[in-house]
Amino acid sequence: MNGVWARRLLPPLVGVLFLLGWETAVSAWDIPPFVLPPPTAVAHALWNDAPLLLQSSWITLIITVQAFLLALTSGVALAVLFKQSRTLEAALYPYAVILQVTPIVAIAPLVVIWVGYERVNLALLVLAWIVAFFPVLSNSTAGLAAVDPNLRDLFRLYGASRWQMLWRLQLPSALPYILAGAKISGGLALIGAVVAEFVAGSGTATGLAWRVIEAGNRLNMPRLFAALVLLSILGILIFALLSWVQRLLLRRWHPGGTG
Amino acid sequence: MTGDLFQLSGLSLTYPNGTCALDGVDLSVAEGEFVSLLGPSGCGKSTILRLVAGLMEPTGGRLNWLLPVARGDIGFVFQEPTLMPWARIIDNVRLPLDLAGVPKGEGNDRAADGLVRVGLGDFQKAFPAEMSGGMKMRASLARALVTNPRLLLLDEPFAALDEITRLKLNDDLLSLWYAQRFTALFVTHSVFESVYLSGRIAIIGPRPGRVVAEVPVPLTFPRDLSVRTGTDYGAICRDVSDRLHAAMGLAA
Numbered sequence: 337m338n339g340v341w342a343r344r345l346l347p348p349l350v351g352v353l354f355l356l357g358w359e360t361a362v363s364a365w366d367i368p369p370f371v372l373p374p375p376t377a378v379a380h381a382l383w384n385d386a387p388l389l390l391q392s393s394w395i396t397l398i399i400t401v402q403a404f405l406l407a408l409t410s411g412v413a414l415a416v417l418f419k420q421s422r423t424l425e426a427a428l429y430p431y432a433v434i435l436q437v438t439p440i441v442a443i444a445p446l447v448v449i450w451v452g453y454e455r456v457n458l459a460l461l462v463l464a465w466i467v468a469f470f471p472v473l474s475n476s477t478a479g480l481a482a483v484d485p486n487l488r489d490l491f492r493l494y495g496a497s498r499w500q501m502l503w504r505l506q507l508p509s510a511l512p513y514i515l516a517g518a519k520i521s522g523g524l525a526l527i528g529a530v531v532a533e534f535v536a537g538s539g540t541a542t543g544l545a546w547r548v549i550e551a552g553n554r555l556n557m558p559r560l561f562a563a564l565v566l567l568s569i570l571g572i573l574i575f576a577l578l579s580w581v582q583r584l585l586l587r588r589w590h591p592g593g594t595g
Numbered sequence: 596m597t598g599d600l601f602q603l604s605g606l607s608l609t610y611p612n613g614t615c616a617l618d619g620v621d622l623s624v625a626e627g628e629f630v631s632l633l634g635p636s637g638c639g640k641s642t643i644l645r646l647v648a649g650l651m652e653p654t655g656g657r658l659n660w661l662l663p664v665a666r667g668d669i670g671f672v673f674q675e676p677t678l679m680p681w682a683r684i685i686d687n688v689r690l691p692l693d694l695a696g697v698p699k700g701e702g703n704d705r706a707a708d709g710l711v712r713v714g715l716g717d718f719q720k721a722f723p724a725e726m727s728g729g730m731k732m733r734a735s736l737a738r739a740l741v742t743n744p745r746l747l748l749l750d751e752p753f754a755a756l757d758e759i760t761r762l763k764l765n766d767d768l769l770s771l772w773y774a775q776r777f778t779a780l781f782v783t784h785s786v787f788e789s790v791y792l793s794g795r796i797a798i799i800g801p802r803p804g805r806v807v808a809e810v811p812v813p814l815t816f817p818r819d820l821s822v823r824t825g826t827d828y829g830a831i832c833r834d835v836s837d838r839l840h841a842a843m844g845l846a847a
Contacts, residue, residue, distance in 0.1 A: 486677040489650050494694040494742075495666045504693070508681045588722045589680045 346530030370555040381558035382565065387561075389547060393566050395541035396529055400574070401466030404525040408518055410465075411472025419480045419506065420498070429477075430561065436470035440528060444535035460532040460543070471520040479513025480506045512589070515582040522574045530567065544570075599661045600626040600746060600778050603663050607655035607803075608642055614818055618803035619656065627743070629772055629779045631789035631796045633835070639804030640782040642673075642814050644748045647709065647780065662745070667695055670739030670777075672752040673712055676731035678723040678738075684710065688738045693839040695742070709737040713767065729760035733767070740771065747772075749781045753788070766819065786807065786836045790828065791818065796835060800842045807842040810835055 355375045362366070362374040369377055382389065414432070418425035444463055451459040483506055490506050533545035544563050551560035606620040632640045632739050645651045646658060648671055649667050670691075672786045678687045685706050692702035710716055711734040723731055732752060739747055749768075753761040769792060772779055783789050795813055800807040812831060814822055822828050 451719055484677065486673045486675060487679065488671075489645075489648075490671060490677060490690075491694065492650060493648055493669065494691045496694045500694055504690075505679075508679065511681065589724060 341369030345579055370557050373558040373561055375377055376510040377558040378561040378565065381556075381562040385559055385562060389544070389566055392544045392547045392563070393570065394419070395400045395457075395490070396533070396545065396567075397570060399460050399529045399532075399543065400526045400570070401465055402461055403468050403528060404522050404574075405459070405517075406465045407468035407472050407521050407525060411469050411517065411559040412476045412514060414473055415476030415480055415510075416502065416507075418477055419502075425477075431471060434468055440467050440531055443533055444584055450549040459536050463532035463536065464525050465544060467531070468525035471524065472514065475513045475517025475520075476510055477519075479510025482513065485508045513585055515578075515585060517580060520573070521564055522578045523571060526567070526571050526574060536562055597747040598626060600628075601661060601664075602659045602712055603643070603647075603656065604659070605656035606643070606653050606658060608639070608646065608651070609654045615803040617646075617653075617805065619805050620799075622797055622806050622809075624778060624780060626778055627776050628795065629793045631781045631783055631793040631798050632799055633783060633786065633789045633839060634799030634804065635801055635839075638799045638801045640784075640799050641750050642804070643799070644750050644780065646745075648748055656727060663746060666776055667691060667742035670742065670744035670747045672732075672735050672747070672749040674751045674754055675749070676723065676728070676735040677766060678731055678734060679725050680747045682722075683719065684715065684721050684723065684726070684734050687723065688741055690738060692740045704736060706741055709741045710717045710734070712740075712771065713737045727760075729764060732756060732764060734820045736764075736768065736771070740775070740777070743775070744777055746778045746780065751777065751782050751784065754783070754785075761788070762820075768792065769816075769818060774814065785821075786832050786839060790814075790832050790835055791823065798839055798842050800837070810838060 347529075355466055358372075359374045359376060362372055367527040373381075380419065410560050414428075418429065440463055443466065444459075447462050448459045451462060487505060487509075491501055496504070506586075529543065532544050534549065546562040551557070551563060596617070597643075602623045603620050606617060607615070608617040609615045622630075631759060632643060634640050644652070646653050648669055678684075682690075685703065688709055689699075689702040689706040692705060695701070697705075707716070707719060713736050715730060715733050715737065718726065718730065718734075723734070726734070735752070738826040752847060753764050756764065765788060766778075779792075781789070781792055792810055794816075796810045796812060797806045798810065799805070810831075814827060814831070
């Protein structure tokens, strides 16, 4: 079996073997479903609870996407502002770091109180944004600083304005960095949305994380696993989409490579 | 001979940390002249180019322009091609015109024309990563010439290229210069290259840099490969080499 086929075939093969082993183990040792449901039960739950779970997936997805887009725009915008003014960067960057290193679980109750229990989706959005924001900011800041010094001299030689420097040189130079940050941030937005719902969700939030909590409380393990499966699928979709965008945009920089 | 384009008198540069890069550089360059700055690595040749380009300010001495020089009148070719990897070749070459606010249609025509002149007429739509080092350097040359500059500054532009490509680009640069008659200030550490290209060579001594000798090259233009095999060429190269070694304080 050559390398390419090994890489294509092995992961699904391992997955199928794992599911088979799981299924047989559960029936052979008679493991109760509230400890470990067999894969068939999870598939059953996925099918039966589909309307409920898909609706919850949709809610989680919307919050994730909103948080991601907000993180992307605000992260890039703030990095651009920092680039224009070192004073502003010196003044604000430490606070961005503080926001990043403070565990989101610890801030969540505060945010929920400030935003208001009746607007829990907004609280989730704010929390997921806090988690997703920093990689974009720090990567964009690094990217805007990573301009080829000769190219910068060339722009200066031809009297480029600040605006031309930004649009024609700094932002394009930063693009690979911004995209790498966005890829991290996309995954973090989902994690942020889930964590936020765990902390803040009190029945008014009805995303996938809440389905996990709810199913756990009711010992409805098949549904809990079904929700986990859907969360993984969401994460994989986000990652795949962002990787695709990255390849598409950077193709011309390195033909034949993904960057 | 026409008049001087610019004069450097006592041009000095000391960095804030006290390092003296240039100490009293005197040099006059006439319009339409091809002058090489020849010296060992780290002697401050490139710094002279950057000062002339206005990318740095001298800490002493003067740089006098005797003819008006506006934006776009100075072209710069770096040691690296220094192309924007995200932009097609035509867009890279058009950049100086874009920055000056030239309408895109006119800019495209001029950039395309410039690409034809450096032999890259068929590569308008290519991206830099798809081209060889020599082709990228040609594109860089086309970009520097797209504004029809009065003065072209070249900072060891062909040093990173293989011998065959370098010789070819030397000839192409000479033809462009002969046809367009811009003034060229060419930094190199190659004796052969400086003699082949220039009408005059300024030898720069090691740190702190200054002009230690000026050698006129008595070979007529236009020049071609036959010059390289001529006896005059060898003799001049030996003479320049001797002076360069003397400047570096080494036995010839």
